[in-house]
Amino acid sequence: MNKILVSSCLLGEPVRYDGSSKPLLHKLLTLWQQQGRIISFCPEVAGGLPIPRDAAEIVSDGSVLTVSGDDVTKEFELGAKKALSICTKNQIKFALLKEGSPSCGRNEIYDGSHQGVKVSGLGLTAKLLEENGIRVFSENQIESLYLKVI
Structure with missing residues (x-):
């Protein structure tokens, strides 16, 4: 049976930047x-x-900056590496991740201006997983994911 890595916030866990899910x-x-x-x-x-x-967004040079200007790229990269490690350890081939997130965004992320503007792109975790053969789907693509895992 195929395991699926799922963003904790999609499961109702209050882990988002603002403490919500x-x-x-x-x-x-x-x-x-x-x-x-x-x-x-x-x-x-x-x-x-x-x-x-x-709140953090990916800026044009690929780093991740908070709205107050702090560089949190290392934390985002570490989280992405840990996600890949979990997938490898558990032979996970699919992930269902939160769209728009600088970590988990599958199709869209914010543009780095902290003005609420979305652009096409991948979050750091989604990108690393995809680069390593793990298919990433957003919550808007759950039906497509179903067709892969059945």
Whole structure:
């Protein structure tokens, strides 16, 4: 049975920068939880960032800066490496990650201006997983993920 790495915030865990969650209420996610397929993970927390924390975005040079200008690239990179390690250890080939996140964004991320502008792109964790053969899907693509894991 294929395991799936899932952003903790999608499972209702209050790990986002503002201490909130973004629970995904979907019958497939419930089914996968019942089947024991889900491995919950938050790369930002795993990388050592606190809850709550300043909002962060990827800027043009690829680094990750908070709204107050602090460089948190190392924490984001560490979280991404830990996600890859978990996937490797558990033979995970698929991930369901939170769209828009500088870690987990699959199709869109914020542009680095901290003005709420989204652009096409991958978060650091999503990018590292994809580069290592792990298929990443956003919460908006859960039906497509289902077709891969059945």
